[in-house]
Each structure stands twice: as structure tokens, then as C-alpha cells.
Amino acid sequence: MVAVEPWIQTETPSFPIPECATWPGPAIPQDAFAALPPSEPACASCTSCGSEILMLFNYISLHTLGKTKTKHRSPKKQNKTTGHTLHTFVFLSFIFDIDLMVPVPEPHPITFYQQMLQSSFQDKFLGAEEEEWAKDTQNLANIYTELYITARCDIQIPAQHEVRSFEKAWKPTGAEKPIQPTDLFKHPSEEDKTIKTVLTNGIAGIGKTFLVQKFVLDWAEKRFNQDVHLIFPFTFRQLNPLKGEKFSLAELIHECIPETVGITEESKFKLLFVFDGLDESRLHLDFYADDNRSADVTKPTKTDVLLRELISGNLLQSARIWITTRPAATNQFPREFVSNITEVKGFTDPCKEEYFKKRFKDEEQANRIVSHIKASRSLFIMCHIPVFCWITATVLEDVLKTREGGELPKTLTEMYTEFLVSHIDQTKEKYGPEKSIQYIKSLAKLAFHQLEKGNLIFYEKDLSESNIYFNEASVCSGVVTKIFREEQGRKGKDKMFSFVHLSVQEFLAALYVRIKTSSKKIHRISIDRALQSPNGHLDLFLRFLLGLSVQTNQGKLHNLLIKTDSSPETNQETIQYIKKKISENLSPERSINLFHCLNELNDCSLVEEIQQSLRSGSLSADKLSSAHWSALLFILLSSEEDLDVFDLKKYSVFASEDAFLRLVPIMKEASKILLSGCDLSKRSCSALSSVLSCQSSMLRELDLSNNDLQDSGVRLLSVGLGTPHCRLERLNLSGCMVSAKGCTSLASALRANPYHLIELDLTYNHPGDAGTNALSAGVEHEHWKLKNLRLEHGGEQRLKPGLKKYFCELTVDTNTANRNLKLSDNNRKVTALELQEPYPTHADRFDTCLQLLCEYGLTGRTYWEVDWKGVVDLAVSYRGIQKRGDSVDCKFGCNNQSWSLMCSEVDHYSVWHNNTGKDISSSSFSSVSNRVGVYLDWPAGTLSYYRICSGSMTLLHTFKTTFTEPLYPGFGFCTLSYGSSVSLSSQ
Numbered sequence: 002m003v004a005v006e007p008w009i010q011t012e013t014p015s016f017p018i019p020e021c022a023t024w025p026g027p028a029i030p031q032d033a034f035a036a037l038p039p040s041e042p043a044c045a046s047c048t049s050c051g052s053e054i055l056m057l058f059n060y061i062s063l064h065t066l067g068k069t070k071t072k073h074r075s076p077k078k079q080n081k082t083t084g085h086t087l088h089t090f091v092f093l094s095f096i097f098d099i100d101l102m103v104p105v106p107e108p109h110p111i112t113f114y115q116q117m118l119q120s121s122f123q124d125k126f127l128g129a130e131e132e133e134w135a136k137d138t139q140n141l142a143n144i145y146t147e148l149y150i151t152a153r154c155d156i157q158i159p160a161q162h163e164v165r166s167f168e169k170a171w172k173p174t175g176a177e178k179p180i181q182p183t184d185l186f187k188h189p190s191e192e193d194k195t196i197k198t199v200l201t202n203g204i205a206g207i208g209k210t211f212l213v214q215k216f217v218l219d220w221a222e223k224r225f226n227q228d229v230h231l232i233f234p235f236t237f238r239q240l241n242p243l244k245g246e247k248f249s250l251a252e253l254i255h256e257c258i259p260e261t262v263g264i265t266e267e268s269k270f271k272l273l274f275v276f277d278g279l280d281e282s283r284l285h286l287d288f289y290a291d292d293n294r295s296a297d298v299t300k301p302t303k304t305d306v307l308l309r310e311l312i313s314g315n316l317l318q319s320a321r322i323w324i325t326t327r328p329a330a331t332n333q334f335p336r337e338f339v340s341n342i343t344e345v346k347g348f349t350d351p352c353k354e355e356y357f358k359k360r361f362k363d364e365e366q367a368n369r370i371v372s373h374i375k376a377s378r379s380l381f382i383m384c385h386i387p388v389f390c391w392i393t394a395t396v397l398e399d400v401l402k403t404r405e406g407g408e409l410p411k412t413l414t415e416m417y418t419e420f421l422v423s424h425i426d427q428t429k430e431k432y433g434p435e436k437s438i439q440y441i442k443s444l445a446k447l448a449f450h451q452l453e454k455g456n457l458i459f460y461e462k463d464l465s466e467s468n469i470y471f472n473e474a475s476v477c478s479g480v481v482t483k484i485f486r487e488e489q490g491r492k493g494k495d496k497m498f499s500f501v502h503l504s505v506q507e508f509l510a511a512l513y514v515r516i517k518t519s520s521k522k523i524h525r526i527s528i529d530r531a532l533q534s535p536n537g538h539l540d541l542f543l544r545f546l547l548g549l550s551v552q553t554n555q556g557k558l559h560n561l562l563i564k565t566d567s568s569p570e571t572n573q574e575t576i577q578y579i580k581k582k583i584s585e586n587l588s589p590e591r592s593i594n595l596f597h598c599l600n601e602l603n604d605c606s607l608v609e610e611i612q613q614s615l616r617s618g619s620l621s622a623d624k625l626s627s628a629h630w631s632a633l634l635f636i637l638l639s640s641e642e643d644l645d646v647f648d649l650k651k652y653s654v655f656a657s658e659d660a661f662l663r664l665v666p667i668m669k670e671a672s673k674i675l676l677s678g679c680d681l682s683k684r685s686c687s688a689l690s691s692v693l694s695c696q697s698s699m700l701r702e703l704d705l706s707n708n709d710l711q712d713s714g715v716r717l718l719s720v721g722l723g724t725p726h727c728r729l730e731r732l733n734l735s736g737c738m739v740s741a742k743g744c745t746s747l748a749s750a751l752r753a754n755p756y757h758l759i760e761l762d763l764t765y766n767h768p769g770d771a772g773t774n775a776l777s778a779g780v781e782h783e784h785w786k787l788k789n790l791r792l793e794h795g796g797e798q799r800l801k802p803g804l805k806k807y808f809c810e811l812t813v814d815t816n817t818a819n820r821n822l823k824l825s826d827n828n829r830k831v832t833a834l835e836l837q838e839p840y841p842t843h844a845d846r847f848d849t850c851l852q853l854l855c856e857y858g859l860t861g862r863t864y865w866e867v868d869w870k871g872v873v874d875l876a877v878s879y880r881g882i883q884k885r886g887d888s889v890d891c892k893f894g895c896n897n898q899s900w901s902l903m904c905s906e907v908d909h910y911s912v913w914h915n916n917t918g919k920d921i922s923s924s925s926f927s928s929v930s931n932r933v934g935v936y937l938d939w940p941a942g943t944l945s946y947y948r949i950c951s952g953s954m955t956l957l958h959t960f961k962t963t964f965t966e967p968l969y970p971g972f973g974f975c976t977l978s979y980g981s982s983v984s985l986s987s988q
């Protein structure tokens with residue numbers, strides 16, 4: 002027996018394999034495994050899966066190798082066969098019927114086959130640029146730009162049409178964990194454990210196929226993943242035509258990956274099966290179907306069943322599986338078969354630039370293109386999608402070549418119009434203008450009808466319905482190859498087609514409508530239809546349709562469009578109609594699309610109005626209309642501002658609860674929401690609950706401390722917390738008036754969804770025994786992730802509203818009182834007098850400054866109130882403030898040891914720290930008030946002073962700092978204001 006690799010070991014127990022006698026070929030040479038590292042198996046000791054592989058490759062050697070030797074290959078492919086090594090030559094000779102010049106003894110060590118496959122894949126994947134539709138793109142290794150990939154712990158099924166999601170200014174967030182492609186199969190927490198099945202999710206054109214190709218190329222060029230012996234890359238497009246046909250697994254592999262034909266070795270290989278494009282699958286992949294019997298690798302089985310068995314792990318249990326898909330198809334895949342989910346997010350901002358720099362070798366040209374794209378926010382955002390970068394690069398390259406110094410396209414419609422025009426121009430001369438125009442028209446028809454049906458992949462039959470006949474199309478392929486691609490089906494059957502990107506299909510569909518009708522009404526009808534769509538699937542179509550009514554775009558496509566009545570006046574009517582719609586109560590997503598439409602129509606008036614008010618500081622939340630609110634959200638969502646952290650205090654102009662509720666779409670983008678002390682009530686809890694339960698919620702941290710949410714609010718919040726989509730890790734409800742009832746709601750939410758919350762802060766509440774027990778019991782539970790439950794500083798007083806819950810009765814420290822300060826009213830009143838008191842000498846006594854300190858140092862949250870008269874300093878100070886003399890080191894507010902509010906019946910208020918003062922405007926105070934409230938939140942580093950008048954509080958000032966020692970409240974007076982006094986108020 003030899004060492005079995007851990008990832009095989011963990012899955013099936015070892016048992017002795019059948020005797021080598023079952024091997025039908027020549028005996029295995031002694032040195033067959035010589036090229037393997039010492040930990041690799043030196044002989045065929047095996048697990049159950051090992052024996053499956055043994056049978057698989059025995060079968061290959063017997064049945065398929067000979068058969069495929071005679072297979073006919075296309076001359077085009079033959080030209081590509083410039084083998085890298087002797088092995089490659091030998092291997093390729095099997096495929097291409099080239100006479101063997103050097104006989105190679107069989108069977109070979111695994112490294113032999115590995116090298117053959119790797120050499121062959123180098124040819125295949127380096128040559129990715131040879132794809133028909135992308136003839137001008139460069140070599141994969143040269144153009145490949147790093148993609149941002151994240152690990153997710155669940156599958157996201159978008160409620161929206163995926164095209165919409167590419168409008169957002171996506172940025173890496175703290176909530177997401179980026180991973181390298183080389184770590185796809187590494188366990189996130191346990192390094193020595195590998196993962197069996199990875200599902201990689203990503204919207205259309207985001208780079209999934211490129212990622213797969215680069216992964217395989219890196220393996221083939223021995224850069225990464227060398228622990229995998231063999232990689233078998235499939236695409237669902239390839240597999241679709243095989244639906245219902247019967248193959249053994251080996252035959253299926255050979256059928257789709259001819260490069261594997263030579264493999265005849267038996268052993269326990271580490272295999273990786275890659276299946277690209279689950280969303281395009283037409284196979285019957287019902288994992289719970291009745292016919293799910295355990296399949297035999299060697300017996301002909303229906304392709305659909307083989308795949309299901311392989312993916313579900315019933316076949317080749319130790320093989321790794323990697324599936325890529327667009328989000329819409331993720332729900333086809335049962336969660337229990339996925340060990341890890343990753344998402345391709347596209348290019349980060351620096352990578353967008355890098356892409357263009359790779360694509361344009363001329364540095365000056367590259368810089369010009371990058372700065373043009375950056376100048377148009379919408380284009381720059383969209384460039385996180387690689388296919389959009391490709392379209393942009395293609396267009397701009399052409400425009401720069403043909404129009405020296407000319408305007409570059411700025412809107413989306415302008416970009417796609419140029420894209421189309423450049424292809425028509427390139428091919429007109431070759432095939433004649435009529436034919437090329439006719440084909441574009443036919444493609445537009447196809448695009449429209451298939452979009453209506455929701456189809457992204459079409460067959461020859463669909464083409465002929467739009468008068469496209471394959472043979473002619475291929476003759477004229479120069480016209481269409483860049484916008485339309487053909488996937489080579491099997492043996493010439495079932496050819497499949499798609500547009501290079503869904504957005505191209507949507508553009509052509511809009512063009513079709515423009516070709517067909519010049520009616521004024523079409524704008525309104527299309528706007529209404531797009532607004533009715535629950536998932537926004539017509540949003541982009543609408544933008545193109547309206548963009549195509551702009552005269553400059555129409556001028557460029559005059560060969561295709563009939564004369565329309567899209568005069569500037571008609572467009573003005575459309576603009577007014579859109580503005581009217583925006584002012585109605587639309588969902589944020591729909592209204593944001595309408596702003597994009599206005600942009601396509603070159604109308605930016607609404608957005609400019611808001612931007613102007615933002616710049617001048619005249620924006621006031623209560624004066625904003627619905628349309629202005631939508632404009633504001635549009636600006637915020639598409640701004641460069643980092644939306645990862647939502648801090649309501651940053652949006653001070655919206656600090657009312659009503660305004661806060663309007664900002665929910667922004668909160669949905671955040672991973673951290675900071676709402677401490679924002680006067681929120683239970684109304685806000687329902688909104689936050691919807692953010693928590695939103696499918697795409699990235700929220701990990703929510704700080705609601707110091708809001709009087711009460712149990713009713715916490716109950717609403719718990720609804721969101723308990724939903725499976727909520728992945729909140731930290732929740733701060735400190736000082737939210739929560740009693741046992743609220744704790745019980747939280748506990749039941751956590752019973753439903755115990756997997757994410759790690760930290761729960763319930764300090765300064767009143768959980769009582771019942772609340773404490775309900776939550777503490779959960780912490781002990783093995784499924785609960787909650788580790789840090791904080792319940793300190795509890796008590797009945799915490800159920801009081803506002804800052805009163807932190808009320809504290811201060812006691813003066815008589816040993817610190819200056820002799821000119823008289824204490825009366827049971828030491829609760831301090832008055833500055835010219836006449837000295839006979840206090841004994843004490844080291845802590847202020848000998849010159851008319852000041853005193855209170856007895857206890859404060860380190861938590863404390864609130865107190867005082868009544869004052871004359872001119873007084875209401876201060877907090879470190880204990881070590883100097884007590885001798887009258888220098889700045891002694892005086893409250895004049896050093897770095899103390900902070901003070903100076904109240905004067907003449908000059909009103911000023912705040913002081915470190916000898917720097919700031920007056921507080923008194924113009925807003927209509928009447929005199931001599932009561933001040935002081936709130937110290939020592940851990941948060943805030944000290945706030947409030948003016949209290951007839952029971953209402955007005956914030957005067959907040960100091961924000963980091964306190965390093967306990968703080969002692971203190972009172973100070975100046976020598977010229979004898980008679981001034983401070984009285985400590987009781988609760």
C-alpha cells in the first residue's frame with residue numbers, strides 16, 4: 002500500500018484494488034511512476050473511486066483509442082498542430098493520423114499523459130484569440146487582466162435582470178473575501194483540506210470563460226495547480242447536442258476533448274472536470290430525478306445522467322468539479338452538491354486601466370482612451386465588465402484611427418452605434434453595401450424576437466425565422482462575426498449562436514424597433530412597458546431605444562433607419578414624460594434607469610439641479626421632491642464615493658428619520674451601517690429589517706446603539722435577522738431600551754439563523770434574568786456562531802428614553818475645592834465667593850484657580866445636568882490636572898488634560914480644549930436657559946453639551962477624541978465673577 006493523497010482519503014475508505022491482471026494491456030513497467038513525486042502512488046493501490054478510474058482508463062485503452070485514431074479532423078485544426086515536444090508529436094499523431102516516427106512504449110507514466118495534455122492545451126488556450134468572433138484580440142496570456150473573484154458562502158439568485166447589475170459602481174467591499182484563482186479548491190479555513198465542487202457565478206461577459214481558459218493554461222504551462230494530474234475542460238454548449246445520447250464516461254471525454262484520446266494509463270489520478278456555462282445547459286440535470294441510479298463509468302449511459310452522476314459525486318467521488326454559470330441558473334444547482342461558491346466580479350478600477358494598457362501598446366493612445374473613459378462616469382463604471390472593455394476598446398481604436406481629433410462616444414448608445422458602424426464599414430466594400438445592411442437588419446429582427454422570448458442562445462431554425470440562412474451567413478461572416486458568434490456544434494449538427502454579449506442583442510433589438518416604426522408613441526409605450534417589468538429586463542433596451550432617437554446617432558445609422566419623426570421636439574416630450582414618471586413613486590431601480598435614459602437623451606437637468614444644491618450646501622431634505630430624491634440617489638449610487646460604510650452622520654443634511662428611510666437603496670450597498678444616536682424609532686427597524694433580509698445583502702455590521710428602538714423595534718429587526726439571507730456578524734443595540742421581551746425576539750431570530758452573528762452588544766439595556774438566560778443559552782449551543790454577547794451595565798433605569806437612561810448623580814470631591822468656592826445645599830451647590838472658606842490643606846486642592854472636581858472617575862456612558870448662573874466652566878478633566886498656581890496647566894479647557902463648556906449670561910457659550918476656544922452661535926436661541934446637560938460616552942470618545950429649555954434639548958457641541966484616563970466632572974469660575982454658581986440637578 003502506498004500513501005493516498007489526503008483529498009482522496011477523506012472521501013472514501015481505502016480498499017485493495019483488483020489485481021493488475023484486470024489490466025488488459027501490457028504489464029506496467031517498474032518505472033512507470035518514476036517521474037512522480039515520492040508521495041504519489043507507486044502502484045495501483047486504490048480506493049473505490051480509484052477503481053472507477055482504473056476501469057475508466059482501461060476502457061479508454063480498449064475501445065476508444067483505436068477508434069479515434071481514424072477520426073477525421075478539419076484541415077484548419079491540422080495547421081495548428083505544431084507540437085511542442087516529442088510527446089506532443091506522438092500524442093497528436095494519434096489525433097491527426099500522422100505516421101508515428103518514434104514508437105512510444107505503453108503504458109506510460111501519468112506524467113507522460115499529463116505532458117501531452119498540457120502541450121495540447123497550450124496550443125488550444127493560448128490560441129483563444131483564434132475564435133472567429135474575436136479575430137483581432139490578442140493572445141490570451143498577453144491580454145489577460147486580473148479579475149476580482151470573491152468567495153461567497155451562499156448562492157445569490159438575483160431578483161433583477163442581470164444587465165441592471167452592471168450599472169452599479171461596484172467596488173471591492175470589506176464584506177467580501179477576495180480569492181486567487183489558484184486557491185479555488187483550497188478550503189477557506191482548513192488549509193490541508195481541499196474542496197470537491199466549486200460553483201463560480203458571474204454575470205454575462207464578466208470573464209468566467211476567460212478565467213477557465215487562463216486556469217487551464219496556467220496548469221498546462223506548469224505555473225499553478227500542478228497537484229492536479231489531468232484537467233478536462235467542458236462547455237455546456239458542447240454538451241447540449243449530446244443530450245440523450247449514450248456514452249461511457251471515457252467516450253464522453255474523448256468526444257468533447259479530443260486531446261485526451263491518447264490517455265491509457267490506469268492509476269489514481271487527481272482529476273478536475275470543468276463545466277463552463279451552466280446557464281446555457283439544455284441537458285436534463287434534475288438531480289433528484291428517479292433515474293438517479295449509480296452509474297457505471299464503463300457502460301454507455303445517457304449524457305445527462307453521466308453528468309448528473311459526476312457532478313453529484315456518485316461517479317469518480319474524488320474528482321474535483323468546477324462549474325461556472327451566470328447568476329440566473331444558480332438555482333438549478335442543489336446547494337448540497339456545492340462545497341464552495343465564488344463570484345467573478347470583473348475588473349477593479351486599476352485593472353480597467355491595466356486592460357487598456359495591455360490592449361493598446363501605444364502608451365499615448367492608451368492614456369487618451371483611459372482618460373476619456375474616466376471622464377464619462379457611466380462608461381467607466383461599465384468597464385468593470387471585461388466584455389464591455391473589449392467593445393469599448395474595439396470602438397475607440399477604430400474611431401481614433403479614422404477620426405483624428407474627433408469626438409469620442411460618451412453615452413452607451415453612442416458607443417454601440419459606433420461599434421455597429423465600424424463593422425458595417427469594414428465589410429461594405431467586401432460584400433457590397435446592400436448585403437451587409439440586409440444582414441444587420443435580419444440580425445436586429447432575430448435579436449428583438451429572441452429577446453421577447455428571453456432567449457440568449459439560438460439555433461439554425463431561429464435564424465431562418467429571421468431570414469438568416471446559415472451558409473449565406475457564414476459567407477458574409479465578416480459582417481457578423483464581431484457581434485454574433487457561432488459555437489461549433491458536434492459534427493456540424495445543431496449549430497448554436499449567440500450575440501457576443503446580451504447588451505449587443507438589446508441594442509440590435511432596439512434598432513429593430515427603430516427600423517420598423519417611426520411612431521411618436523413608441524417612446525411612451527416602451528417606457529411604460531419597461532416600468533412594468535418586475536426585474537427590469539427591458540431597462541437597457543429602453544435606453545438604447547431612446548438613445549437611437551438622438552439625431553447624431555440616427556445620422557450615423559442613416560443606411561438602416563427610415564426617416565423618423567424623432568425631432569428635438571419629440572424628444573423634449575419624451576424627456577418631460579420621463580420626468581413625470583420619475584416624480585411618481587417608482588422603485589429606486591426603475592427610477593435610476595430613467596435617469597440613464599435622460600442621459601442617453603442628453604438631458605442632465607435634474608441631476609445638475611441637485612448637484613448644484615449639493616455644491617452650494619442649500620440642499621435640505623424636507624424640501625426635496627420625489628424626483629429630486631431619485632436624482633440624489635442616482636448621484637450617490639453612481640458616485641465614486643465608497644458606499645461600503647454607510648454613516649448617517651456623513652449625510653447630516655438627511656438626519657431626519659424620514660430622510661433616512663429614503664436612503665435605503667444606498668444602505669443596500671453597504672457592508673457596515675453606522676446609526677448610533679440618530680434618533681431612530683421602530684419605523685427605521687422595518688426598513689433595516691428589509692436591508693438585512695435582502696437577497697444580495699452584504700451587511701456585516703450594524704450599529705444602532707443609543708436609539709430608543711424598544712422591544713417593538715427589536716422585534717421588527719429580528720424578522721430580518723432570522724432570515725437565511727441575513728449574514729450580519731456584528732450587531733450593536735447598546736442603550737436601545739431593550740428588555741427581556743426584545744431579548745427573546747433576538748434569541749428566536751438567532752435560533753432560526755444562528756450561523757453568522759458573532760457579536761451582540763446589549764449593554765445599557767434591561768434584559769433581566771429571562772433575557773439574559775434566553776441569549777446566554779444560545780451562546781453555549783454548538784450551532785450558534787455568537788461568541789461575544791455583552792449584557793453589562795443593565796438595569797431598570799436603562800428603559801428611560803433618551804440620555805436619561807445614563808443619568809448619574811455626581812458628588813463633589815470637597816478635597817479639591819478652592820477656598821473661594823462655597824459648598825451648600827448638602828454639597829450640591831457651588832458658589833464662587835470673595836470670602837475664603839476654612840478648608841484644610843490638601844494635595845488635591847486647587848490653590849489658586851477657582852475650580853473643583855467631582856469624586857468619581859467616569860469610564861462608561863454618563864449623563865448629568867446642572868443649573869448655572871453668572872459665568873461658569875462646566876468641564877471634565879483627568880485627575881492629574883495641575884492644582885498649584887494659575888497657569889494654563891491648571892485651568893479647565895486651557896490644556897490637553899481637560900475639556901470645557903464656558904457658559905456666560907452675557908456671551909452665551911464657548912467650548913475650550915488645549916487653550917483653543919470656539920464660540921457657539923447663539924442666534925438660534927430665543928430665550929435664556931441656565932440648564933445644561935452633559936453626556937459623556939467615554940469608550941466612544943465623545944463629550945456632548947446640550948442646552949435644555951422647557952424640557953427640550955439642543956446640542957451645543959460634541960468633542961470627539963480618544964480618552965485615555967478616567968474623566969472627572971469639574972466646575973470652574975473666574976475671579977471676576979464672584980456670585981456665579983453651579984447646582985447639580987437630581988434625576
Ligand SMILES: Nc1ncnc2c1ncn2[C@@H]1O[C@H](COP(=O)(O)OP(=O)(O)OP(=O)(O)O)[C@@H](O)[C@H]1O
Binds near residue numbers: 144208209327388502
Ligand atoms: N480577464 C480578462 N482579461 C482580459 N479580457 C477579458 C478577461 N475576461 C474577459 N475578457 C474579455 O471579455 C470577453 C467575454 O468574457 P467571457 O466570455 O469570459 O465572459 P463570460 O463571463 O464567460 O460570459 P458569458 O456568461 O456571456 O459566457 C472575452 O472574450 C474577452 O474579450
